[in-house]
Amino acid sequence: MRRIKTAASGALVALGFALAAGSALGHGDVQPQPVKTDGLKPLGAEWVAENPYKGDAHAIQIGASGFNQNCARCHGLEMISGGLAPDLRYLPQGKEGDEYFVERMRHGAVINGVTKMPVFEGLISQEGLWAIRSYIESKHEE
Ligand code: HEC
Structure with missing residues (x-):
């Protein structure tokens, strides 16, 4: 159980990254x-x-x-x-x-x-x- 939970939260973190990167790009925000x-x-x-x-x-x-x-x-x-x-x-x-x-x-x-x-x-x-x-x-x- 513990294992599965960890994996799932890992996936959520990854999703968070993707969303954050996506929204930042959407605002043209990360263009160095x-x-x-x-x-x-x-x-x-x-x-x-x-x-x-x-x-x-x-x-x-x-x-x-x-x-x-x-x-x-x-x-x-x-x-x-x-x-x-x-x-x-x-x-x-x-x-x-x-x-x-x-x-x-x-x-x-x-x-x-x-x-x-x-x-x-x-x-x-x-x-x-x-x-x-x-x-x-x-x-x-x-
Ligand atoms: C999109 C917003 C954003 C941009 C752009 C950004 N920063 Fe930051 N920066 C932050 C935030 C938010 C924190 C505080 C993170 C935390 O609380 O740990 C931070 C923290 C820092 C810190 C650590 C400060 C401390 O007191 O611990 C340094 C140094 C820093 N930034 C330098 C820079 C430099 C240099 C640039 C440009 C090359 C830059 N940042 C661009 C948002 C930004």
């Missing part, structure tokens, strides 16, 4: 905007553990535009959240914040089988994502 990373040091395919562009003015500028096109609709323009998603000005600085960041970029946020935040790994280059992280850190508040 490419981030142009000319002038940034190339990083390759493996994730680096810490932001290689921290404090870099050029990266921050690229990241601001990348953020506004890909993240602001949930996290707020200029990173001031209207409450739909966490206010990223309070994301920790340095390595701790970098870890949160990579975790979210790779796994998104799925809550009770509903995708609240899409996965960005593979949609935006690692260079583009660290540029966005640089922008986020430049706006950090305690």
